[in-house]
Amino acid sequence: MDQDSASTSLGSEVKEVSKTPAGKLSRWFFCLPVVLPFPDRTQLVDHIGNQPRSDDAEDTPIVSIVIHQITQDAGRLSAMGDAVFEAVSRDPQIMPTTSTEEQQQARMIRPNEYYTVVEAMTNAKSPDQPDADWTGDPQDLPPRADPLMRCLRYIDDLTRAFRLAVERPQPRPLYPTISGPILCYHADGEVTSYEHEDGRILNVLQPVGTWEGPQLVLPNHNNFLLDASPPEPGINGPLAERFTQWLGSIRIGDRQIGWSERFLEAREALYSRGEAGQAVVLASTAAEVLVTSILTTLLWEDKVPTAVAASAWEDGKIVPAILKQLAPRLKGTWKTDQGALGHWYQRAYRLRHRVVHGGYEPTRPEAVAALEATHALSQFIFDRVVAQRGVYPRTTLMTVAASGLEKRGLWTGKIKAFAEQVAPTEPLWKSALVRYNDELVRERLKTLK
Known part of the structure; x- marks a missing residue:
């Protein structure tokens, strides 16, 4: 249309x-x-x-x-204040609050x-x-x-x-x-x-x-309205530009956003709902989605046929894919007993197995450590992508982007020239990657037992 x-x-x-x-x-x-x-x-x-x-x-x-x-x-906070005062009034040994004092107290807790x-x-x-x-x-x-x-x-x-x-x-x-x-x-x-x-x-x-x-x-559920908060930050200025970019990715079905959403959900589970076990599972899932997304993009840029690329995942296992496929392309040190990968493997990946397969309920500090290790692994992966920007300029520009390169002081030289001179002459990368990923998923499903 x-x-x-x-x-x-x-x-x-x-x-x-x-x-x-x-x-x-x-x-x-x-x-x-x-x-x-x-x-x-x-x-x-x-x-x-x-x-x-x-x-x-x-x-x-x-x-x-x-x-x-x-x-x-007036609203839920006001109702909560009324409930507190009513509870206090039930004890005859507590001096009744005068009308003026009550109004002052109400103003303090009723924004x-x-x-x-x-x-x-x-x-x-x-x-x-x-x-x-x-x-x-x-x-x-x-x-x-x-x-x-x-x-x-x-x-x-x-x-x-x-x-x-x-x-x-x-x-x-x-x-x-x-x-x-x-x-x-x-x-x-x-x-x-x-x-x-x-x-x-x-x-x-x-x-x-x-x-x-x-x-x-009337909705077919019994959930309560969550607490309201002031409208900050507003969607304008630089935030409006980022919002537009993310919405564009959502609207075309870009799966690269999956890792960011899973990690936000892990933080929400832990910090908003206190669900430590769910947070650990979601953090580990976020890391696996990130690895899959980056590896898929590298394979696409390498022009590896999807039938061949599907073998990069051995029975869907993520760690072998990291060590055998991601590490050789991005270089650097990738070990499960040290560094960013080692911390994630010990604090998030193995903990996730205990939660999922053993019914273990992690403590909040364990969950916090799992999220921190996952974030550190993501930073390590993006840093390795940047280090290989000369080999994988398209992957770098689609993942770290110009803003990430600017923050690192690297928005110069060949990568900037590539973005300004070569990229505009090629078909839309994200659309091509979405099609490649769809085909790769179909090929991977054939290999899974």
Whole structure:
């Protein structure tokens, strides 16, 4: 389709070119579990399917989103304060708090609370029907089969890009984390097509009648709304550029982001939920995803046929792949009893086996050490990639990137010239790598027992 395939702000320079009927529209309002700090009333629109690379199908529904930043002087924190005072009042031996004192105490523990409310509009009629084996649970419906689930899919993409950009754990707005109320309205609508300055076409849903409703939707879970936090940091300046880069990777289905997401999830499990065992497993998984991603990229740049490249993993085992395939290409010292690899092997890899296969419950310090060892291994791997930038310039630019080279004081010479003169003349690397990886995965599955 000749249309904008990336998330686009409606504030861009556009002009209207056509209008077509869109049938019934559904308009949803729901609160996110934590603040997503877009500027208040930011508008975004995209085509949302079941998977990132299926979003450009002709019948893929449109989803438009408005981000509302709402401040309240009452909420869960206030309720918690009331509960504390009520508990105190149950003891007759404690002097009753005077009205003035109570108000002063309340002001201390009742700051303003911040919420992000999403207004999402999409086609009420979905292009797909539920699968024959659908469980009946709404959250098991794919985005192309349910209007609410595709709205959640879009806001989840935005949240994933934000947390990658700021490099901090943040709950994703998945179905189980959305607490009620969810309000839904319906109206007849149309698709208005706009043309960008550069010729791209942007399709936007707009109502043509009065909104009917609301319909109150209660999520099929009993989870509570997580604590709200102020909208910091804001998505602007340098952070906006990083956000856009990460969102672009998400939207094309780039698997290189997998390691970063798994490691963020490990940190979230440990530091947000206190799940030490889960954190260890996720940290080890993150390292394996990173190794697989880097090795796949090196094999792609070496132009190794996928049928041959599949043998780089012996029965899916990651350590032999590191020692026999990654180390010879990246050079340096790779030993399981010393250095970055040794620390990760002892503190994360072997601990993960104890957790998974022995039911061992690690202590928090053990989990912290596992995460630190995993991060140190990632830095070692990226440093080795940089050291081999003359041999693997494409891998270097796709993983460490210009920003990483600048931080190391190495954005000069041949690698900079390659990026500015050679890279623009070649087909898009990430798209080619995605196709290579898909084929490699199919070949690897044939070799697994």
